[in-house]
Amino acid sequence: MPTTAKICGLSTPDTLGAAIRGGASHVGFVFFAPSPRNLGFDRAAQLAALVPQNVGKVGVFVDPDDALVEAACAAGRLNALQLHATAPERVAAIRERHGREIWVAVAVRRRADLDTAAGYRGIADRILYDAKTPEGSALPGGMGLRFDWNLLADFRHPLPWALSGGLDAASVGDAIRQTGAPIVDISSGVERTPGDKDAGKIAEFLAAVAAA
Numbered sequence: 001m002p003t004t005a006k007i008c009g010l011s012t013p014d015t016l017g018a019a020i021r022g023g024a025s026h027v028g029f030v031f032f033a034p035s036p037r038n039l040g041f042d043r044a045a046q047l048a049a050l051v052p053q054n055v056g057k058v059g060v061f062v063d064p065d066d067a068l069v070e071a072a073c074a075a076g077r078l079n080a081l082q083l084h085a086t087a088p089e090r091v092a093a094i095r096e097r098h099g100r101e102i103w104v105a106v107a108v109r110r111r112a113d114l115d116t117a118a119g120y121r122g123i124a125d126r127i128l129y130d131a132k133t134p135e136g137s138a139l140p141g142g143m144g145l146r147f148d149w150n151l152l153a154d155f156r157h158p159l160p161w162a163l164s165g166g167l168d169a170a171s172v173g174d175a176i177r178q179t180g181a182p183i184v185d186i187s188s189g190v191e192r193t194p195g196d197k198d199a200g201k202i203a204e205f206l207a208a209v210a211a212a
């Protein structure tokens with residue numbers, strides 16, 4: 001199966017259009033106030049209306065409460081919820097209540113971090129391996145940090161998965177060849193500055209994924 005791509009942290013019709021035209025399988029909308037990519041509900045609704053049925057709309061959250069998930073699902077017509085820093089019991093409760101596909105972000109710095117993924121068997125649909133951000137960071141992702149992809153070598157994945165963290169057009173081919181990632185996910189690698197997506201970089205990234 002060819003690797004597909006999620007373009008995350010979109011906030012304008014122009015860059016959303018670049019992701020869709022370039023063949024992204026998923027687009028990501030961030031609902032986390034401290035993020036420079038945080039979306040209001042009105043903007044989420046405006047963008048969601050532009051996304052064709054065959055492209056998944058993924059909401060990105062950090063240990064969210066139910067009111068936020070509910071409002072974001074309605075506004076962004078979300079197909080999937082990407083949960084960062086969310087304990088297994090809470091993930092199970094969110095899945096039960098909101099009935100959406102669940103992606104759980106697992107923060108990776110060393111090999112032992114991968115073991116966290118098994119704790120989400122039966123309650124998540126996909127694990128997103130992302131680089132662990134430094135202690136005290138404002139964000140648990142979206143900082144352009146990469147982890148050592150060698151850590152994934154010979155790892156027996158407990159669930160379907162995706163790769164993120166510090167990818168860009170120049171590195172994604174190696175990332176796919178080295179890890180066999182079925183989906184790659186990117187945010188800051190297709191930006192000019194944090195939160196300011198670049199349509200040209202999105203096109204370049206998606207072309208590199210297609211060529212890998």
Ligand SMILES: O=C(O)c1ccccc1N[C@@H]1O[C@H](COP(=O)(O)O)[C@@H](O)[C@H]1O
Nearest residue numbers: 008035141142143144164165166187188
């Ligand atoms: O992008 C954000 O602002 C963000 C906020 C809170 C949680 C996750 C966030 N982004 C996710 O981080 C990864 C990797 O991003 P990058 O390519 O290294 O910049 C990606 O999955 C985003 O969905």
